[in-house]
Amino acid sequence: MNLAIDLAILAFAVAMLLALVRLLRGPASTDRVLALDTLYVNAMALLILFGMKLDTSMYFEAALIIAMLGFVATVVLAKFIIRRDIME
Template identity: 65%
Template sequence: MSLVDGAILASLYMVGIALLMSLYRLLKGPSLPDRILALDTLYINTIAGLILFGMQLRSAIYFEAALIIAMLGFVGTVMLSKYVLRRDIVE
């Protein structure tokens, strides 16, 4: 195992821990904005995990999946934030 492979593996473990902490905050968040922020953090951690996994397997398909999750995560966060502010998504 090279130094780069070890760094990728260690980073995957750290991202996994961050995913678990984000999931905990999503389930136990004290308020709705905290849960929306936890969901956004969960998207970001998932993207990081997919990119690291793609680097470990040396496959480009995981980068495309991460890009799709990034786009959907952004749209989802905007829609949820708009709903919290106005209680209406469609204007």
């Protein structure tokens, strides 16, 4: 089980690196928003894997907070791209 968790951590770390490259290079703003969304989902999965590896629930709570903040950030950025205004 430890080997599977270690390989999954490596895979998610590589996925985060690729999402970071897309976030920095993305030709369009929509690409950057999707890369940011992918980045926070991968960070959340990485924290859950760390929690499983270290057998602690602290990482699960941190993953929940990242999920909530990431969802709000994605909605705000999508609204900004569509309307070019955040406040109504």
